[in-house]
Amino acid sequence: MRPRVNAHTVFSWVRTFYQDLARWAADEPTRWGPWVAPCPVRNSDTDHSKNRSRRKAAMDQRTRTLLPALPALVKAVERQLKDAQTCLVTGRETPAGAPFTTPAGENLLRRAGVSSRVYADDPATGRRRDLTVEEERAFWAWAIVEVLRHTGMRIEEALELTHHSFVAYQLPTTGEIVPMLQVAPSKLDQERLLLVSPELGEVLTAIIHRVRRGQQAMPLVSAYDSLERLWSAPMPFLFQRRCGPEDRAIPRNYIYTCLNDALAASGLTGPGDEQLRYTPHDFRRIFVTDALRSGLPPHIAARICGHRMVDTTLGYAAIYPEDVINHHRSFIARRRSLRPSEEYREPTAQEWQDFLAHFELRKVALGVCARDFGTPCVHEHACIRCPVLRPDPEQMPRLEEIHANLLDRLQEAKEQGWLGEVAAIEASLAAAEQKLAAMRDLATRHTTVHLGMPDFRSSAGRLDAEQ
Ligand code: SF4
Structure with a gap:
């Protein structure tokens, strides 16, 4: 039996209820007085600090497991996308009922029928496969992994990126034009600008190219914010896809589906041989940890991540033991360089005698x-x-x-x-x-016995x- 994860929350609710009764009784003694009783939950039972430190340790351990596997995941989603695109093209060109082989070595049979989608039967499993859907999921899995790992954005911020989010910034010193990405505020009411690196630029270009489908402009769609429970105005969202006759903004659960499919197909496993699982927020933790380990000052990392407090950014970073060792060694080296060098020479015979x-x-x-x-x-x-x-x-x-x-x-x-x-x-x-x-x-x-040494x-x- 596992301990209840949110036990502290339940304790807090019970204690708050007893406190509410006591306060109401102070205002209306005749009505609420009979219900006042000593609370069985002590104040120390609702102390969340130990819980918070446990959660932070678990998150850090998760980041330490996922960060080294990230390059393998990036390669896997790239390979899956290429394979899915090749499979779709081969399937489309294959006549109905004819067999064809996928890049993964599977033998499929092209299904007959008139449809914009490409279907194939897998004789080995007896399942019908929608190659169009497979390619679409592989593309969005690749796109979200690339966008999140390059920007460290929250998932809701990534899904709210539009064609209008690109801003050209001219450097005041050299006059060079630098592409920036304007991130709409999600948690805090603060907009921020991110530098678009060449790698990120390639991914965003591929997304725009796919969404436009050869049209002059990107389709305008409304997105539903499941947290705010509001529909947005029609906007050229980057994360949108064709669903039947209409274009729709991509919701969060579709991103989770794409990521989980990509991870299952990648075969990446953790230390206990279990399948690795990345959530969109894991990419944010990995981004912060990697940035701080690479020497990015914490206050700059905080601005990039849209944190008001540097402590929040540091809370995301999983500090490695090797970081602690390196910093301690550099501290000793620095202290040695500050101390007079004559303190590190061999003692003279006289000094040794004095000692x-x-x-x-x-x-x-x-x-x-x-x-x-x-x-x-x-x-x-x-x-x-x-x-x-x-x-x-x-x-x-x-x-x-x-x-x-x-x-x-x-x-x-x-x-x-x-x-x-x-x-x-x-x-x-x-x-x-x-x-x-x-x-x-x-x-x-x-x-102890003295042995005469x-x-x-x-x-x-x-x-x-x-x-
Ligand atoms: S024990 Fe105290 S009093 Fe005795 S010699 Fe040492 S310092 Fe002096």
């Missing part, structure tokens, strides 16, 4: 002094009260002796009325008791003597 001597000087009666390398003692060697002393459990008898001595001195100071001395001895006593407790704790934790100092001393 070893520092560790010798850190040994004190009650343990080891943990002050920084090259720094003098700033506590006047009052090690009992010093916080940087690491007590040695083997010195416990010595510290117990000091502790007993401090008690005697405290007694004497009190008897003599040396009140200033009393406060100092009491502070030393408290510190000695704390260090004793630390030594006892360390003594109980020391369970040579320690660092003896090795260093031998090296020094050999030199």
Whole structure:
């Protein structure tokens, strides 16, 4: 049994209902008061942050799986389009009832009958195939993959592109004319312009050529916005196709059908051998991730994608571990370049001796002094009260002796009325008791057996003597 995906939403609804009752009761106590009750859903149950981070991780993982397979998908849709076009032309030229072979090696029989469409029978499966529909789907699958991967548009923005969306922009410096694509606002009320690359230009030209069908102008059609539930004014939409006697704007579900057919025919599989599935929004995530990985500044990527906040754009990007490693390595390289180069040379013999001597000087009666390398003692060697002393459990008898001595001195100071001395001895006593407790704790934790291995100092001393 899988956990419910939208459990948080249901919790929010229930909690909101209880809160509504409480608010209504404040306005009309007689009517709503009897219904007020403590909400069984706690505020923490409606916390969406963990859910959001899980969803983001799942989306990132999806992008990491789909991005490397994108070149294979592009090749597959191109090949499918060519094969479908060849198949359609061959089928149209083949006489009724005659066999012909498709580029994929399938043997088909041309169907008889008068129709603008080309039908064929597949003897292997016994199915009738509409070669016109197959070619049309292959074309729109190729077109949508190319448009979305080159622009990173939302699907509704792509479907709203019209022949009027092309804008010629003259560069102020060189006077060169650059083709731009005007994207109508979908989510935010902000129009944006995208640069038309040569590859994108080729795809858009192929779409226009297909839709015009040799006519002077593109057909004007109305598109139905299923989200706004509105019909648009008749426009020369780029994504439109002939349905029977009329031209119609292409709806979203047709795009999904074309994409799913193309993916099923491509045979692309994921890490678990399952068939890969691309949604139109996956191309947007891939576009953002690829753009940021290629060094496009996030604020420029945000403008291209039509995001008001850069954080939204970064939320789309699936950062790869290799990116993290590369950035960390470049950070270390940058820091090294900023630090003085003499810090990275071999130490001199004197410096090495000073380094070893520092560790010798850190040994004190009650343990080891943990002050920084090259720094003098700033506590006047009052090690009992010093916080940087690491007590040695083997010195416990010595510290117990000091502790007993401090008690005697405290007694004497009190008897003599040396009140200033009393406060100092009491502070030393408290510190000695704390260090004793630390030594006892360390003594109980020391369970390793010393095997008599040579320690660092003896090795260093031998090296020094050999030199
Ligand atoms: S007083 Fe502190 S810093 Fe100074 S030698 Fe003792 S432990 Fe080290």
